[in-house]
Amino acid sequence: xxxxxxxxxxRTPFGKLGGTFKNVDGVQLxxxxxxxxxxxxxxxxxxxxxxxxxxxLQAGNGQNPARQAAIRAGLDWSIQADTINKVCASxxxxxxxxxxxxxxGDAEVMIAGGMxxxxxxxxxxxxxxxxxxxxxxxxxxxxxxDGLLCPFHDVLMAVHGNQAAAEYGISRxxxxxxxxxxxxxxxxAMDAGLLAExxxxxxxxxxxxxxxxxxxxxxxxxxxxxxLQSIAGAYGTITAGNAPGVNDGAASLVLMxxxxxxxxxxxxxxxxxxxASIGTRAPHLAAAPALAIQKLLHKQSLSLKDIDLFEVNxxxxxxxxxxxxxxxxxxxxVNVAGGAIALGHPIGASGARIVLTLxxxxxxxxxxxxxxxxxSGGAQGDAILIEVR
Numbered sequence: 379x380x381x382x383x384x385x386x387x388x389r390t391p392f393g394k395l396g397g398t399f400k401n402v403d404g405v406q407l408x409x410x411x412x413x414x415x416x417x418x419x420x421x422x423x424x425x426x427x428x429x430x431x432x433x434x435l436q437a438g439n440g441q442n443p444a445r446q447a448a449i450r451a452g453l454d455w456s457i458q459a460d461t462i463n464k465v466c467a468s469x470x471x472x473x474x475x476x477x478x479x480x481x482x483g484d485a486e487v488m489i490a491g492g493m494x495x496x497x498x499x500x501x502x503x504x505x506x507x508x509x510x511x512x513x514x515x516x517x518x519x520x521x522x523x524d525g526l527l528c529p530f531h532d533v534l535m536a537v538h539g540n541q542a543a544a545e546y547g548i549s550r551x552x553x554x555x556x557x558x559x560x561x562x563x564x565x566x567a568m569d570a571g572l573l574a575e576x577x578x579x580x581x582x583x584x585x586x587x588x589x590x591x592x593x594x595x596x597x598x599x600x601x602x603x604x605x606l607q608s609i610a611g612a613y614g615t616i617t618a619g620n621a622p623g624v625n626d627g628a629a630s631l632v633l634m635x636x637x638x639x640x641x642x643x644x645x646x647x648x649x650x651x652x653x654a655s656i657g658t659r660a661p662h663l664a665a666a667p668a669l670a671i672q673k674l675l676h677k678q679s680l681s682l683k684d685i686d687l688f689e690v691n692x693x694x695x696x697x698x699x700x701x702x703x704x705x706x707x708x709x710x711x712v713n714v715a716g717g718a719i720a721l722g723h724p725i726g727a728s729g730a731r732i733v734l735t736l737x738x739x740x741x742x743x744x745x746x747x748x749x750x751x752x753x754s755g756g757a758q759g760d761a762i763l764i765e766v767r
Contacts, residue, residue: 379481379482379483380480380481380483380486380635380636380637381480381481381635381636381649381650382476382477382480382481382633382634382635382636382649382650383633383635383646383647383648383649383650384631384632384633384646384647384648384649384650384733384737384764385419385632385633385639385644385645385646385647386415386418386419386631386632386644386647387415387418387491387576387630387631387632387730387733387734387737388411388414388415388418388576388577388578388629388630388734389411389491389576389577389578389627389628389629389630389727389730389734390407390410390411390578390580390588390627390628390629391577391579391588391589391590391591391592391627392592392593392625392626392627392721392722392724392727392731393497393588393591393592393593393625393626393627393722394592394623394624394625394626394722395496395497395623395624395625396497397497397626398582398588398592398626399495399580399582399588399626399627400497400498400626401582401583402495402498402580402582402583402626403439403495403498404433404435404439404443404493404494404495404626404628404726405439405440405443405446405447405450405493406447406450407494407495407580407626407627407628407724407727408431408433408443408444408447408450408451408491408492408493408628408630409446409447409448409450409451410451410578410580410628411491411493411578411628411629411630411727412429412447412448412451412453412491412630413452413578414578414630415489415491415578415630415631415632416451416452416489416632418632419632419644421487421632423452423453423454423457424454425487425642426453426457426487426488426489427479427485427486427487428457428458428459428460428479428485428488428489429444429445429447429453429457429458429459429460429488429489429490430444430459430460430462430472430473430475430476430488430489430490430491431443431444431447431459431460431461431462431469431472431490431491431492431493431628431630431726432461432462432463432464432467432468432469432472432491432492432493432726432727432730433462433463433492433493433494433726434463434465434466434468434494434525434726435494435495435496435499435520435524435525435725435726436461436463437502437520437524438498438499438500442459442460442461443461443493444459444460444461445458445459445461447459447493447628460475462475463726464729464754464758464760465525465754465755465756465758466691466693466723466725466728466729466752466753466755467655467729467752467753467754467758467759467760468492468725468726468727468729468754469490469491469492469629469726469727469728469729469730469731470492470729470730470732470733470750470752470760470762471655471729471760472490472491472492472729472730473490473491473631473633473650473729473730473733473762474650474653474655474760474762475490476488476489476490476633477633477650477653480633480634480635486634486635486637486638487632487633487634487635487638488632489630489631489632489633490630490631490633490730491628491629491630491631491727491730492628492629492630492726492727492728492729492730493627493628493629493724493726493727494625494626494627494628494725494726494727495626495724496521496525496624496625496626496725497626498626499520499521499524499525500520501517501518501519501520502517502518502520502523503515503516503517503518504516504518521624525725525755526755528660528755529755529756530660530756531660531661534609534610535663535693535755536610536614536616536621536694537610537611537614538660538661538663538664538757539610539616539621539663539693539694539696540608540610540611540614540615540616540696541661542662542663542664542665542696542700543615543616543664543694543696543699543700544615546696546699546700548615548696548699548700548703549615550615550617550620551604552695552699553615553616553617553620553695553696553699554600554603554604554617554619554620554695555600556620556692556695556698556699556719557598557603557619557620557695557720558598558599558600558603560695560713560716560717560718560719560720561594561595561596561598561719561720562716563713563714563715563716563717563720564591564594564715564716564717564720564721565594565595565596565716565720566716567715567716568590568591568594572715572738572739572742573591573715573735574589575738576629576731576734576735576738577589577590577591591721591722592722593623593625593720593721593722594716594720594721595720598619602619603617603619603620606618606619609621615696616694616695616696620694620696620719621693621694621695621719622692622693622694622718622719622722622723623722623723624723625722625723625724626722626724627722627724627727627731628724628727629727629730629731629734630730631730631733631734632644633650634646636649647737647741647766648737648740648741648764648765648766649764649765649766649767650762650763650764651678651747651763651764651765652674652677652678652762652763653674653760653761653762654670654671654673654674654760655670655673655758655759655761656669656670656673656758656759657756657757657759658757658758658759659757660756660757661757663693663753663755663757664693664694664696664697664700664701664753665700665701665704665759666753666754666757666758666759667690667691667697667751667752667759667760667761668700668701668704668705668751668759669704669759670751670759670761671688671701671705671749671751671761672704673761674749674761678763680747680763682705682706682707684747685707685711685748685749686711686740686743686746686747686748687711687712687714687736687739687743687746687748687749688707688711688712688713688736688748688749688750688751689712689713689717689732689735689736689739689748689749689750689751690712690713690732690750690751690752691717691718691723691729691732691751691752691753692713692717692718692719692723693718693752693753695719697753698712698713698717701751714739715735715739728752729750729760732750732751732752733750733762735750736748736749736750736764737764737766740764740766741766745765745766745767746765746766747763747764747765748763748764748765748766749761749762749763749764750764
């Protein structure tokens with residue numbers, strides 16, 4: 379049975395809501411990431427078996443956004459493409475689906491990842507189709523409704539995160555400290571050029587080349603974070619400061635069978651060793667990455683001490699803190715170049731971004747085993763184990 383290796387990958391810089399990419403749709407961002415990954419690996423269109431891209435906020439983007447991104451990236455019309463939606467885990471699930479196709483022998487070369495323009499997400503007038511005879515018409519914010527709202531409890535995901543933080547005894551101070559650490563690590567990584575290898579520079583309409591993330595804050599402090607109000611109720615501990623922003627961006631990775639990589643002369647950067655997914659109850663969303671990691675470790679007969687680095691999506695600062703409480707890991711191994719609180723969380727792309735970041739951080743340390751994990755709306759968790767030699 380074939381196993382999949384990662385031979386390349388690129389992402390766009392991540393932009394803030396209404397920022398650099400406010401006039402760039404998610405398909406354009408996805409096309410840039412795909413094109414960058416292909417160029418990095420010197421791949422011709424005919425060598426690619428398929429594209430899988432995650433995208434959550436698809437309204438208004440037209441049919442099959444992954445197909446559009448593939449064609450805009452310069453791929454031949456004969457190359458098929460699939461768009462998937464697993465909320466925040468979309469980009470990671472795209473990667474694991476591609477890995478499964480390769481392992482099954484149904485593909486040899488795949489590009490997988492995710493893309494999102496949260497800035498361009500439309501509002502919906504639900505009653506407009508059948509007319510609004512009298513009174514005011516309500517608009518539904520599809521960014522919130524389709525991306526940030528629990529469909530089972532009709533509350534923002536932050537409410538569930540806040541409840542979980544309270545249950546695990548995670549304080550506001552601890553969450554703010556984690557957020558401060560995320561920004562500090564991201565800024566240090568940027569200054570040292572440690573993120574440049576991931577990023578494919580993007581040319582805006584004004585031909586300005588964007589090659590750095592827009593969201594890390596050098597000016598934040600514990601005092602500033604402590605002044606922010608809760609976004610999860612009057613007595614909540616989750617704020618705009620210890621949660622990620624609303625962001626735009628895309629990421630993609632090139633996966634090949636080991637045999638195809640050897641045949642094409644592509645050096646494997648990492649091997650996908652295994653992956654696991656779980657579901658839990660909606661209020662327990664923040665614990666989902668830890669549960670997925672536990673399942674993955676059990677599946678591979680590994681323990682925490684076998685893992686050199688972790689990338690856990692910072693849906694809220696409470697997520698890695700709760701996961702640490704459950705797993706008992708060494709915080710020094712987690713999100714060593716900052717996380718989503720600082721770098722941004724374009725929801726369809728984040729699952730792919732953390733795999734890409736994990737791979738590069740392992741390579742800088744001379745190799746090892748790493749796990750990337752993410753929670754997603756609907757209370758699911760995904761984790762992937764990669765090995766860098």
